[in-house]
Amino acid sequence: MTNRSLLKYHSYFGLIAGLFLIVLGLTGAILAFNEDLDDITFKAYRTEDASATILHLDKAIHTVQQQFPEWETRVVHFQPGESILFNLRLPDARRFIFVHPETGNIIANIDANTTVSKWILKLHYSFHAGPYGRVLVLIMGVLFFLSLITGLILYRKVLVKTLLFKVKIKRSHRRNFYSALHRYVGVWALLLNLVLVITGTVLAYKVSKSGLQTPKIPDPPQLSISVEGALKQLAASHPDFNASYLRLPKTPGATLTVNGTFNNDPFYYSKYFNKISIDANTGTITAVTKVAETPLLNRLDSMVSPLHFGQYGGLGIKLLYCFVGLSGPFLSVSGFIIWNARRKKTKK
Known part of the structure; x- marks a missing residue:
């Protein structure tokens, strides 16, 4: 040519x-x-005066499941002394719920699609034009x-x-x-x-x-186990694992999924591809998936999001x-x- x-x-x-x-x-x-935009948006809800060692995660999960029984529930931030952040999902809706780490009371209930970063993200991947906008982004x-x-x-x-x-x-x-x-x-x-x-x-x-x-419409069951206890057992059995994301069962019989990183993971692996499954009835670990030990195609797939959004570095x-x-x-x-x-x- x-x-x-x-x-x-x-x-x-x-x-x-x-x-x-x-x-x-x-x-x-x-x-x-x-992430910086979210820090600015959520600054008023993220920091609490609770002791740095307090994290009543079970109490917070119980509160959220009681008030939002039909929503798929994910816990995206759970650090001692800091507000616990939930991401609730329905097919056509998303909400951010901030819960006090000590009292378990809801601090804020926010429509996730109205935040600045989420609005821009939706424009980025769909032009706010629904499924057809997503296909158009693919073509472009x-x-x-x-x-x-x-x-x-x-x-x-x-x-x-x-x-x-x-x-x-x-x-x-x-x-x-x-x-x-x-x-x-x-x-x-x-x-x-x-x-x-x-x-x-x-x-x-x-x-x-x-x-x-x-x-698919979620049908989440009420958790009967102590998530705090399950995380302590997980830390004892896998001390090289850093839990940072919880996916509560979406349907009856499903497991509690914990995502995070292992100490030896390369910086370009997504934390969402490491999965530790916990039985939602007994609290025992049923499966451990390390992205570093999965087939090449899955490892490449785990690199996509971190490399696209620059999630692996600083300023x-x-x-x-x-x-x-x-x-x-x-x-x-x-x-x-x-x-x-x-x-x-x-x-x-």
């Missing part, structure tokens, strides 16, 4: 996906700081991937020169100026953009698939993801300017 044909396809892919990539890039850049992800690949092939001979800043930026000519900037941003952000678009496309496929399926990684997220909108705008200038020149 000639460079002329490559340039044509590269332009088409970018132009079709351009407007959507602006939305995906801007929301992605903001979502690099989603594929187009962006094709745009990156054609751009990589198209500029393969000047990759090294661009990385070494040996490509001149001519300010005297508008098209050449934007073309040079487009090339610099595209090349320098290429590797991470490929990571983001591949992982994002995988996530978009999963989200699209789940959105097109009929959701430096967040800033890097933010800047690369902004590169997509810049490439879309600069690519349109270059294409428009070329089109006008051809007409003349």
Whole structure:
């Protein structure tokens, strides 16, 4: 394929996906700081004056299950002396429930879909357009991937020169100026953009698939065991495991699932792929799944979310993801300017 044909396809892919990539890039850049946004939103509910050693988890679970008996219940934060955070789910609704770690009383009941980070996240993965929006995000992800690949092939001979800043930026000519900037941003952000678009496309496929399926109505049973006691037994039998997420049984007969990390896990493994199942009637451990010991495909799957959202690093990684997220909108705008200038020149 000639460079002329490559340039044509590269332009088409970018132009079709351009407007959507602006939305995906801007929301992605903001979502690099989603945990910080949640900290600001929930600051008034997260810190309590209770003793640093107090955590009445069983009391909190009992309170929430009594008041929300039909909701699927997950515990996403349970640290001594801090508010216990529940994530309640129905097919068409999500709620955040904050519970006092000592009294077990509900501090706040918040519609999760109204929080800033969740609203932006929903815009990012569905454009707030339901199942069809999810499919559209998937299509745009594929187009962006094709745009990156054609751009990589198209500029393969000047990759090294661009990385070494040996490509001149001519300010005297508008098209050449934007073309040079487009090339610099595209090349320098290429590797991470490929990571983001591949992982994002995988996530978009999963989200699209789940959105097109009929959701199952939860039928959660009331827990009869002590979750605190079960976690103590778990800590004694698996001292290298750090529990950080609880999934209460969604249906009768289901197990209590504990997610978290093992001490030797690489930073890029998702904590949700380590699963320890606990019998909801006896409190005994029935199964232990370590992502590091699972087949390669499952291990790769566990890397998708951490790599896409930059969940493995501190401020430096967040800033890097933010800047690369902004590169997509810049490439879309600069690519349109270059294409428009070329089109006008051809007409003349």
